[in-house]
Amino acid sequence: MKQAPIKRALALLSSFVLCSCGNLIVPKYGVQDDVAASAIRRINGIAELRSTQRYQGLVTQLEADYQKFGRSAYAQPRILNELADIYSLQTLDIESAIQADEQLIRSDIPAADTTGDFLPRYQTASQYTIADSQYVTKYVSVDAATIKKSATDRLQTNRQLLAGNRPNTSKTYAADKLQQHIKQVQNDIDSTPPGSAARKRILSRLIRGEYELSKISSKATLAAYRFIDKGDMSSDGVDLSEIDFLSLADYYIQVFRRTGNIVYAEYALDTVYRPYSNLRNPSFRWRYNKLINDYISTLIEANFQAENFDEVLYYVSLNKSRLLLEERLAYTRDSGNAMAKVADLASEDGIPRTPSGLPQKSWYRQRLAQSGPYLDLYVGGKFMPLAANKNIRAAKAERSTMPLTTRDFGIDDAALASDSFVDDALYATRIDSGRVISVKKLSGNELANLKNELNRSYDQISQNKDKPGDAAAFFRKISSTNPMPERLTVSPDKWVLRHPIDFHLGAKVTRSVNFFTTGDARQLRDIRVSGFFNPTLDLQGAEQEAEAIRQYVPSAQVFKREAANLQALQSASDATVVHLSMHGQFNADDPKDSRLAFNGAIRGRSVTTDPNSLYARDMHKYAALKGRDLVFAAACQAGLSAADQANENELMGILRPLTANRNRNIILSLWNVDDIATRDFVAAFYQQLAQTHDIVTAFHHAQDEVRKKYPHPYYWASFYLAQAR
The missing domain is CATH 3.40.50 (Rossmann fold)
Structure with a gap:
């Protein structure tokens, strides 16, 4: 009477016996549909890349998939939509995102996957089950109207970035809701394994919450950065799908201003520099430079106040004629075409770079230690809207201005005239015996007086008037504090370039674009x-x-x-x-x-x-x-x-x-x-x-x-x- 259950058990057990090659015979489950199973495997592979934040690998996979599904009118726009999201938020390749979104807006996007090779017909097929249904909803089964709206929103944001402007945001949050959200996120932190992608995502969410609250209240607490201090997450490990890169950079600046820790201003620059390193079009680099300029200016002034003079020279050199030097690298190519990524160009200049594209400071310090007599003259300032700048010029006639169009050698774009540069300081940095020995700063009336004095002197000299006048008092003061050597290299900047510096310094001067590219003295092998x-x-x-x-x-x-x-x-x-x-x-x-x-x-x-x-x-x-x-x-x-x-x-x-x-x-x-x-x-x-x-x-x-x-x-x-x- 009890043999039937035993037989059934033996029959079930027999389905798990070892086959001759040593593998278990696994029972099949789900609908037997190899096409659906293949689509599920693809979805799970991409979801895994996302969950572990391997975004560069994700881009490689999606770009390959775009080619693979070349005949699928349903799949291609959805892959392109996901790529545009990754370009915009993670790899920060803004130009590629714009190209993708422009194509999406022009496209006719089908509502149904008639072949079923991209959107699987089943949740489970041939032993494979979809692991992340939210991913499927967002990117695989997403409807055409949602794709078009996402593309339009991204395009607006990214075009503003490439114009050098901060994107407008209409999102507002109530303070009590944000405070409640922050508490919930804080409670979730301990439930995630240290060092895991999930922990990074939660910490990134906390940073976003604190940042949004700080926009409402200047007294809002900033505490999430302490997880970076403790090593729970790196400054460049923040998940940018939780907080966009500009908001993150501004969060770091707030931390710097509250704590005085300059390293957070450095984190901010690293963050905004990453998209810049991916830019190919020189006109976009010109405009985006407006954003970078503010972060570098913050670091120059912060290090000047802290008397970190080596750091002052580093950031001065970074900001001085950077765009020209990239142009210089671009024109080494036979075509003279400047359409190349900054990151690719930088690989050709012999300067070791950080992952964000900045010159390595160890290389800079080695170069500094080998330097001879050197004087850097850097004009600091900000890019400002032209209308506001006109008012400033009326009140402060001594300040220099320059429409962005005039900086743009070889690029014609009337839209660039919307902003101009207004100077507010002159930093004079002296190097001798391989170290920075002084940094002097002029601003306000002192700066205006120097400019007026230099301009009067230039007029007298260039017009060959009987009395050329004396050297500018500022340069005499520099020379008297630390006597000038007979010969030295000088890197002038902006309006200083037009003046006879050797006359004002009483020295034999060779000019340089910036400290990073100072020429090495050498004899000519051949004179032709x-x-x-x-x-x-x-x-x-x-x-x-x-x-x-x-x-x-x-x-x-x-x-x-x-x-x-x-x-x-x-x-x-x-x-x-x-x-x-x-x-x-x-x-x-x-x-x-x-x-x-x-x-x-x-x-x-x-x-x-x-x-x-x-x-x-x-x-x-x-x-x-x-x-x-x-x-x-x-x-x-x-x-x-x-x-x-x-x-x-x-x-x-x-x-x-x-x-x-x-x-x-x-x-x-x-x-x-x-x-x-x-x-x-x-x-x-x-x-x-x-x-x-x-x-x-x-x-x-x-x-x-x-x-x-x-x-x-x-x-x-x-x-x-x-x-x-």
């Missing part, structure tokens, strides 16, 4: 000169320059008068030294329209489309002006970077493309140079260069020789030498 002289037939001194160069460098290739044309410039790519002796013109309204006049050039100002003029905007097209040991432009105003308060924010004019083109040494002029004095300068320079093969020595020798003959700085201080590593 290609020179272009007097193309407009009215500069007799220029032809005498040609004869002087030939006297000291007999192999020099010389193009004079009609032969000095743009076609000839194309053939000079074998030269190590390119000499340009001709008329130059700085365009204050748009510095990329600054030009050098070759044979046949149209005379007059505001000439922006002359086929016989070499414009700053086109210099990257000429191999002869790329990667040279020296480009010497003995032309009027060739070295101006700012002629008025509208255009004085960065390296501009002809200097910008010549620096971007990776020329190692550049000699340019600050004002309309005297024809005869220029001839004497050129002759003395090439005589010494032929003997020593040392550009720095030859430059200062030429200055000394002209100064003996013409003591007024109008003659000897008109040229400057700029170097870059």
Whole structure:
């Protein structure tokens, strides 16, 4: 009577016997549907990547899936929607997110998966069960209207970011609700394993709650950061699906302001720098730079107040002409195309980087320890809306402003004019014997007085007035505190660039873009000169320059008068030294329209489309002006970077493309140079260069020789030498 149950038990047991290959025969469950099972496996794999926060691996998988489902009108937009979310929130590839969302908005999105190979027909199939139904609802079975709305919202946010603006948010929360939420999250922390993805997610949620509450009440408690202090989570381990990166950066800034711990201001910069490292389009980098500038400015001032002067120089160097130096890396490529990720460009400059793309401080300190005499002059300030800035200029006429369009060499975009830079400080950092020995700061009336003093001096010198005046008091004060060496490298910034710094310092000066790229002194192995002289037939001194160069460098290739044309410039790519002796013109309204006049050039100002003029905007097209040991432009105003308060924010004019083109040494002029004095300068320079093969020595020798003959700085201080590593 009891044998039937025993038989049934034996029958059941027999289904679990070992097969001949040693594996258990597993009973099948769920509907037997291999197509659905394959879709479930895919969903579970992606859900696993999400739950463990392996977002870069998730991007790789989704991009592969997008290709795999190339024929599925249902699957592709849903994969693209998920990718756009990951690009926006996790990997911070904003441009890719915009491209994805623009495509989604244009697409017709089917409501049903007719094949069932993407959205499984069953929860369980062929032994596989969907592990995360919420993920399926959000990304796999999501309807077309929701996808379109998500794409529209992301697009609005990301376009604002790439315009350098903080996205508008309409979300508001009641204080009591936030406080209740924070308590609930705090209670959940202990239920998650330390170091787990779940713990990071909960802590990230706590940071978000505290941040939202702090926007309502300045007295709100900030405590979540202490989990970072204790090592429960790293500053870059915050889950950005819980709090967006800009809100996180601002949370870190609040922690810094409340605690005084500068490391949190560093965390904030790391956070906002990550999207920047992914940007490819130079115009987007220009605009996004407005956001970065504020965080770097905070660190410069904080370290100045704390007397961390090594750190001041690091952040000053990071913020100074960073965009130009990226342009410089981009133009090393054959096409001259600047469309490359910042992260990819940075890998080519020889500077070790952090995961967020910032130069490693260990590398910087090693470079500092090896540095010779150096003076950095950095102009700090903020980007402000143009309307507000107009009011400021009316009240503070001494402040410099510059529409964002003028910074943008090679990029035309009227939308960039919506903001301008307003300076508020000058930091002067001295290095000697491998260490920072002082940092001086000017602001307010002191800064205004210095600018006025420098401008008066510039007018007196550049117009060759009888009394050139004395060096600016600020520079005399710097020199008296720590006497200047006979030779030093100076990195000027913004409006300081237009002034004869060697005159004001009483020293032999070589210029540098910033400390990170200071040129290394070295002799030329080979001197191969290609020179272009007097193309407009009215500069007799220029032809005498040609004869002087030939006297000291007999192999020099010389193009004079009609032969000095743009076609000839194309053939000079074998030269190590390119000499340009001709008329130059700085365009204050748009510095990329600054030009050098070759044979046949149209005379007059505001000439922006002359086929016989070499414009700053086109210099990257000429191999002869790329990667040279020296480009010497003995032309009027060739070295101006700012002629008025509208255009004085960065390296501009002809200097910008010549620096971007990776020329190692550049000699340019600050004002309309005297024809005869220029001839004497050129002759003395090439005589010494032929003997020593040392550009720095030859430059200062030429200055000394002209100064003996013409003591007024109008003659000897008109040229400057700029170097870059």
